[in-house]
Amino acid sequence: MPWIAGQQLQSGKYVIKQVLGQGGFGITYKALHVELNQIVVIKTPNEYLSHDPEYEEYIERFIQEGQILARLSKDPHPHIVGVIDLFREGANHCLVMNFVEGENLFEAVRRRGALPEAEILPCIRQIGEALSVVHQAGLVHRDAHPGNIMVRRNGKKAVLIDFGIAKELVPKTLSSTGNAGNRGFAPYE
Incomplete structure (x- = not known):
């Protein structure tokens, strides 16, 4: 079930503002990084994928996306979205990125x-x-x-x-x- 506005993640570190989009693989949320007072994007795989026999492969690719972005974020480029965090909230893997207005x-x-x-x-x-x-x-x-x-x-x-x-x-x-x-x-x- 998608997260709702006001829901807190990581013991209140992030607060969900709204769903930005939903595709075949993931859900993207606009959220507030409370400590930094910064709007961010949180991407997480769709919950229904957990029933797919290839779910572990999806999660590996998701984590790999975070690692790729982290590698590129070491020397930030103004035209590549930056990664801020990669964490797990319950059963959900989450990738936190810069919000592009x-x-x-x-x-x-x-x-x-x-x-x-x-x-x-x-x-x-x-x-x-x-x-x-x-x-x-x-x-x-x-x-x-x-x-x-x-x-x-x-x-x-x-x-x-x-x-x-x-x-x-x-x-x-x-x-x-x-x-x-x-x-x-x-x-x-």
């Missing part, structure tokens, strides 16, 4: 239509910079689509989010070919 690029285009070239080109460059940093870290995002690009309210900064299916560029085994990424945004090769 704005909307994702998909929502912006749906609301406004095609964005002017002068407005979108800086966003494309910024996400390109972010992907370069990700690649230099030996990773590939595999899901860089408009829904995973947040545009800050001021419209001047784009931030890459959702590293849930990111992988190392060179797989550890030759059989690591499963889940090739988001097919609609993946290269043909």
Whole structure:
């Protein structure tokens, strides 16, 4: 059952404000980090997945997402969402990230239509910079689509989010070919 507004996590360290979104794998919450007086995002796997025979694999990928973001957060990049914490609340694994005030690029285009070239080109460059940093870290995002690009309210900064299916560029085994990424945004090769 999703958490409700006002619910406290980690003995009051975090307070849930609202559900931001819910997808096939997880639920994302807007929350308050009480000690820092800072709004954050808390992502957790959907509860119904716990009945799936591959649940442990989902959790491993979820924890790996936190570890990838933590690795990238050691030298913070303005166009990559930062990780703050990774913890367990009861049976739920939780990933705490910076809150990006704005909307994702998909929502912006749906609301406004095609964005002017002068407005979108800086966003494309910024996400390109972010992907370069990700690649230099030996990773590939595999899901860089408009829904995973947040545009800050001021419209001047784009931030890459959702590293849930990111992988190392060179797989550890030759059989690591499963889940090739988001097919609609993946290269043909």
